[in-house]
Amino acid sequence: MSVRQAMPVQPADVRAHNFKEVALGYTQEQAVAEAERCIECKKPQCVKGCPVNIDIPAFIKSMKTSDFDDAIDKIKETNSLPAVCGRVCPQETQCEMYCILGKKEEPVAIGRLERFCADYEREKGVKAPQRTTSTGKRVAVVGSGPAGLAAASDLAKAGHEVTMFEALHSAGGVLIYGIPEFRLPKDIVAEEVDYITQLGVELKSGYVIGKIKTIDDMKNEFDAIFLGTGAGLPNFMGIDGENLNGVYSANEFLTRVNLMKAYQFPEYDTPIKRGKRVIVVGGGNVAMDAARCALRLGADEVSIVYRRSDEELPARREEIEHAKEEGIVFRLLTNPVKILGDENLMVTGAECVKMELGEPDDSGRRRPQVIEGSEHVVDADIVIMAIGTSPNPLIFEGATGLEKSKWGTIIVDEAGMTSIDGVCAGGDVVTGAATVISAMGAGKLAAHTINEYLL
Numbered sequence: 001m002s003v004r005q006a007m008p009v010q011p012a013d014v015r016a017h018n019f020k021e022v023a024l025g026y027t028q029e030q031a032v033a034e035a036e037r038c039i040e041c042k043k044p045q046c047v048k049g050c051p052v053n054i055d056i057p058a059f060i061k062s063m064k065t066s067d068f069d070d071a072i073d074k075i076k077e078t079n080s081l082p083a084v085c086g087r088v089c090p091q092e093t094q095c096e097m098y099c100i101l102g103k104k105e106e107p108v109a110i111g112r113l114e115r116f117c118a119d120y121e122r123e124k125g126v127k128a129p130q131r132t133t134s135t136g137k138r139v140a141v142v143g144s145g146p147a148g149l150a151a152a153s154d155l156a157k158a159g160h161e162v163t164m165f166e167a168l169h170s171a172g173g174v175l176i177y178g179i180p181e182f183r184l185p186k187d188i189v190a191e192e193v194d195y196i197t198q199l200g201v202e203l204k205s206g207y208v209i210g211k212i213k214t215i216d217d218m219k220n221e222f223d224a225i226f227l228g229t230g231a232g233l234p235n236f237m238g239i240d241g242e243n244l245n246g247v248y249s250a251n252e253f254l255t256r257v258n259l260m261k262a263y264q265f266p267e268y269d270t271p272i273k274r275g276k277r278v279i280v281v282g283g284g285n286v287a288m289d290a291a292r293c294a295l296r297l298g299a300d301e302v303s304i305v306y307r308r309s310d311e312e313l314p315a316r317r318e319e320i321e322h323a324k325e326e327g328i329v330f331r332l333l334t335n336p337v338k339i340l341g342d343e344n345l346m347v348t349g350a351e352c353v354k355m356e357l358g359e360p361d362d363s364g365r366r367r368p369q370v371i372e373g374s375e376h377v378v379d380a381d382i383v384i385m386a387i388g389t390s391p392n393p394l395i396f397e398g399a400t401g402l403e404k405s406k407w408g409t410i411i412v413d414e415a416g417m418t419s420i421d422g423v424c425a426g427g428d429v430v431t432g433a434a435t436v437i438s439a440m441g442a443g444k445l446a447a448h449t450i451n452e453y454l455l
Contacts, residue, residue, distance in 0.1 A: 004106040005034040012325035016295055019181040019263055022322060023087070028066070031116040035063035037101065038108050045098035046110060051441025052079045052150070056095060056110055063113060072117040080153040080196055081146065081440065083122065083188045086115025088179055089437040090316050122191065131200050132159040137454045140165065140222040141201075142209045142395070145173020146436045147228030147427025149196055150443030151450075155226075156199035158451045163222070165207040170259060173230055174428075175436065177259035178251075180289050182296070183319075186258070214398025215423065224422045224450045227410060228443055231389040231428035237281070241339025242385070246273060246347030250282070250290045250386035257293045275382030278302045279350055281336055282386030283313040286433075288320065290384045291328050302328050303378060307335040307355050307368040331378065333357070335368065339383055349379040391429045407432060416446035417453075424449055 008024040009015070015022050026034065038060045046056045055074050062071040075082045091111035099107030121127075137160045141152045144166040155162045170176050172189040197203055207213065209229070218225055234249030236242050253272070256262040260270035278294040280287050283306035295302045304323070306313060309332050313320055324330065331352070338351040354374035357366035390408050403411045403419040409432055410425040412418050418425050426442030428434055 002037045002101075002105065004037065004109055005030045005112075007109075007112055009322075012322075012327075015182065016292075016326040019296055021185055022182050025119055026112055026116045028068075028120075031063060031068075031113060032066055034109050035060050035113060038064070039101055041100045045100060046095045046108075049095040049098040051094070051437050052085075052444055054079050054095075054114070059117065060108065060110070060113060063117070068117055068120045072121045075114060075117055078444075079440075080199075081149060081192045082114050083118035084146070084175060084184065084192055085437055085440070086111050086113075086118055087184050087188075088175075090435055092317070094437065122188075126191065126195055129195065129199050132157055134161060135159040135454065137161065137223045138163070138221070139450060139454075140218050140225045141228065142218075142225065143167075143173060143228035143230055143427075143429075144171035144193070144203065144205075145228060145230050145427065145439065146175060147230070147429075147439040147443035147446075148173065148226065149193065150440040151226045151228060151424075151426065151447045152201045152443075153196050153199060154444055154447035155450060156196070156201050158447070160223075160451070160454065162201045164201050164203050165209055165213075166203065166205045167208045167229075168259065169205050171203055171205060173228075177255040178286065178289070180254070180258055180293050182292070183289070208394070210394035210397040210399075215395070215402060215420070216398045216400055219420075219422070223454055225424070226443070226446050226450060227395060227418070227423065227425035227429060228427045228439070228446075229392065229395050229429045230439075231391045231409075231433045233390045233392045233408075234385065235388045235390060236385055237336070237387065239336065239338055241341055241347075241350075244339055244341040244347050245345050246275070246341075246380075246382050247339055248382065248384045250280075250286045250384055251389065253290055253384050254286070254293065257297070263293070263297060272297070273382060274298050275380070276300045277380045278382040278384065279305050279336070279378060279380040280384045280386055281305050282388075283308065283315060284386065284388075284433075285315045285319055287384075287386035288315045288323050288328075290386050292323055292326060294382065294384065295326060295328065299382075303331050303380075304328055305331045305334050305336060305350070305352065305378070307333065308365065309333055309357065312357075312365050333368070334378075335370070336378075336383075337375075340377065347381055347383055349377050350383055351375060351377055389428070389433050391432075395429070415449040416442060417449055422450075422453060
């Protein structure tokens, strides 16, 4: 049996107090050893688990002979964000889940190998991409998150003149404001964005589409439009006390910490309230990110409050284990029913109830039910709500004929085309909050649709 190469990481007691990257990456020797675990099966299944269709067997075969230049070239044939995907994609439920080796032992660490190739190229210096002869067609990409970046990359490679509009001052969307530095360093995101602009994509930051320009306006300027505006509107529980001082949405909290570098205050101008006892409500990757950021900001205790059990936690298992190692407390089968505050409207804690799991609900997960008489108080001075997000309705202003669902998401057909001819959409604005790589896959699909529409 071949043994999967372990990823070197910072010790938990050290990393819990800094924002440096947790996972340190493979050495060349480890990367080659892990690549050699690939059995080069005759009918590989791993590619069908990759939303951006990387030729996984080919790049791993190149790695076996230490031809890392060829490996990264093969990856970049379909993926312009390999350093990002190698760090934050849930490979365990995608490409690695289909790895035939995984039927008898651990699957090949495809994501870690992709990260190694991307980091190898970064250290050498990323080669400037060749630009394609222009088709003369103009395409607007609204949003510079993973869906927008993937769409812009493929559209530029097809020869179209692409302008990408970003509402914030830095490009990257959730990659830059949502995912913490210790999971995805911002300089890596900036370099991957720079690679895409080198393809010929023009980036306009500080552009709020729906205000500065509308979709109706843009239809007169561009031959096609892609909407990849994500799901940046935070959800709340609707319980008493959510308006108290010390209650954050995970969006605001993570944006302040990540994009605005509040953890370096006062060197950077963005302050943030640093709690000593912090509650994070939710069990997804965003909840883990918020909890681990709060710990690094100096909290004495950070608790994840989640209404189901450990088995149902939706976050990546690797992130859950990292959080546990760092000392995050998991208060499972627990749900807040009221945020408590003092006479100055400052958070003092949360009244919670214990839950038990009943019959499965529409999602297939067992429905949590309140245990009567289980009320108790968890002390806290910060409460962070990480229970999901919805698309910002601003995108629909001045977008005549753009159909949306009852959840506020944009409705598209199988090809990613909206109800407006020549306007495609993809990513979280269509599906609701999902993974980086699924958004990229949607961006690539829409780019293909737009290319066919234009030509």
